[in-house]
Amino acid sequence: MAYVAPVEDTLFILRHVVPLSEVAATERFAEATGETAHAVLTEAGRMATDVLAPLNREGDLAPARLENGRVRSSPGFERGYAAIAEGGWIGLSSTPDHGGAGLPQVLNQAVGEYMAGACLALQLNPLLTQGQIEALEHHADEAMQATYLPKLISGEWNGTMNLTEPAAGSDVGALRTRAEPNGDGSYAITGQKIFITWGDSDVTENTCHAVLARLPDGVPGVKGISLFMVPKLIPDENGKPGVANNLKVVSLEHKIGIHGSPTCVMSFEGAQGWLIGEPHKGMAAMFTMMNAARLAVGVQGVGVGEAALQKAAAYAAEREQFGPIIRHADVRRMLATARAEVFAARAICLACAQAIDLARATGDPDCAARAAFLTPIAKAWGTDVGCRVADTGVQVHGGMGYIEETGAGQFWRDVRITPIYEGTNGIQAMDLVGRKLADGGAAGFALIDEMQAGAKAAQETLPDLAEAVWQAAESLREATAAMAEASGPDRNAGAVPFLAAFARVLGAHYHLRAAQAGDESRRILARIYVERVLPRILGDLSEARAGAADLDALPDAAFAGAAGA
Structure with missing residues (x-):
């Protein structure tokens, strides 16, 4: 059985468990009616099921590769990405001022789950772009927003997040990347970043890097860090991709899973960049991006858990060992517990998204506090459940689960990164x-x-x-x-x-x-x-x-x- 997006389960939660109606009752999200949700999620589910899911195995068997300094994506990924971009799914919750649909996060996160369950390696591309869009909406000046947001929202360009360095992982304040003023309002960015997801791409025409670096007068630690926009191709006066910037992909990491997602080592060699927000306030801007990504990563765990569970249940129904193994008590225990855990984790993530929407729509500090409290729970628990359920899926397959050809192991290998990135x-x-x-x-x-x-x-x-x-x-x-x-x-x-x-x-x-x-x-x-x-x-x-x-x-x-x- 191939992956099928769990649209009905999501709609049930939004009707009865985490009511979308509370969000639609606000002026900002008045268009997010039950009918809108049904239409949006049905179409997103179709795209994920029919277009993205068939690419998942291809990305695992034919990983992204680096050729002559350029990333070449897995077979079919260009077609899959085009379906995401052309469907307007990247800008689903982005501001209409720059081409977004302006719909609530609760719908955006549901769509993200479907895409992650279908093909996590490809979904990582729009996930990072959405995070960068949020950072620019909140912190960039009007000129930068006008140049970058329409292209990011349309999917013509993709965005990345450049935090980690060889000596600065969770201790971001230890970074060494530096930014020197060029005298024309731009800065020369020099340093190396590692673990940069989709740091280069042949499915978009430009890759836009949000890079943490320290200005000459930046104090030590996180308080002296600034955030810069460093595009691969510098936009010309018409906003079109122009000359190549002084940056390059040094290598791609060889990972346990998500092979179709190019994880790059990036070198910035006096690359031209522009300040996002105020000097020395880079962590505030980056945290806007990271907080958006944290909930989205929890949702990734739920998506992959759902996909692994669907595959395990289908196998158990077909596998004969003294009758179909789905009738064996222990197999039923594993599948039932996994189904219950996936439902709970999905509801927690949607509740977090609902709180974010209500905070944005009403300005209610209690809603904001609720969203902040639920975010680490959604991220950690969604990914923990995803790992457990993927592991259970291998166990349900028995010995065949340990054989790569069944595909059961890929879900575990892919989802295992999610408890680690965006803050362990x-x-x-x-x-x-x-x-x-x-x-x-x-x-x-x-x-x-x-x-x-x-x-x-x-x-x-x-x-x-x-x-x-x-x-x-x-x-x-x-x-x-x-x-x-x-x-x-x-x-x-x-x-x-x-x-x-x-x-x-x-x-x-x-x-x-x-x-x-x-x-x-x-x-x-x-x-x-x-x-x-x-x-x-x-x-x-x-x-x-x-x-x-x-x-x-x-x-x-x-x-x-x-x-x-």
């Missing part, structure tokens, strides 16, 4: 327990209040499930209060399990909503989640509150197996 999941968790609890956890407690109110509302129709969700939320409330008061080291040591617990309870909350609104299969799926997934918060919360003392006490040598007798 450990960094997401530390952000959650650090900055997002810095106010005492108000946004977190508001979500817990909502979950408990939802459980109370379900007590008459689903009393046992409602009680389990209410009690889990109460345990989460106690842990959130403790985490907000804990020392920094103790918070960080418990950050990942705390995030996992919060995500599991949110997932149960959304399953409970679905069970109240849906048919018998929705209620059964909710029961599977509440009885089989939700109880794991006991271990999560125990670890979250264990502190850092035992971890610090263990000698470094013990990690290498050299502990004393």
